[in-house]
Amino acid sequence: MKKLMILVIAAAAALAAKIPAEGYKAGDRAADFRLKNVDGKMLSMAGYKTAKGFIVVFTCNHCPVSQGYEQRIIALDKKYAQKGYPVLAISPSDPASVPADSYENMQKVATAHKYTFPYLIDETQAVSKAFGARATPHAFVIQKTGAGNVVEYVGAIDNNAEDGDPNRTNYVEKAVDALLEGRKPVVNTTKAFGCSITYKN
């Protein structure tokens, strides 16, 4: 019996050690954040009084996959901000290891590429960790409800990172369209393909 107990404890310890921070899944409530935008102002989801929800995209300057998605992210904001789902872009990158992702360089890119949405820096990476952002770009569609900000989609923006495929499946668009029509997204989880995010510790 004692042996069994030891085995159970050892197994539990092994499991506990292996479980990574999973982050948000579809159905989870997302905690609000307070992050600095490229215009110097601090920004929270709570500040968007009339929004119905948000398209939160973890993205960054240096990653070629993010760069490949840049125009698609701008297009998402242009299409859905007016319908109540603005894009909030968050850079999860640690500028100490990737200088291209410094705050100053984020400001430059946002201006030069005419970002229509906030581009926030997650200096401590705490928000990215809480969301469970794994790669750039990694998208989270969030719906504002009486019970808080509910995550309704987690994953890739679409199923073909290489631009120009007219037949690709646009997961984020489909998810937001469903929510706007009072439905739940049929596909609420996909895999984020892009540059892995390096966390400081």
Place this chain on the structure above:
Amino acid sequence: MKRFVVTQLLYLLFVWPAFSQTVRPVTASQLESRFRSGKDTVYVVNFWATWCVPCVKELPEFEKFREDHKDQPLKLLLVSMDYESKVKSAVMPFARRQKLKAEILIASRKNEQGFIDAIDKGWSGSLPGTLIVNNAKAVRKFFEKPLTHEELNTLYQTYK
């Protein structure tokens, strides 16, 4: 000027062919049929990209591992997840610079989700990832992390 042309010619004649790498496209199902035809061969398939920093760091480990097992039934495949349109502008120049000698393929996919799931359901999609297949022993293991030369050796000894 003449000397410059001569050096360039010599370079093209001798140095270029040594590093010239063809990078063929491969779908997930073509990879599977290759595994099936391999009999007792152990396939070590590394998924990487030229833009993936930890991948670039680990590639020399794979080259050393391949070099050390030249006479064994082992096949190393380096499957790039770069865009298919970047083969000539990014993947091939990279392979030349890094003097990669292993077979390099480019993941041909119209649908990343389908490709990733076909390789391994548990793969989150992050790079690097390494698949080890030995059909003769029904081995199929996926590792979503960088591997060292020593770790690759241990895995090969375990699954060969």
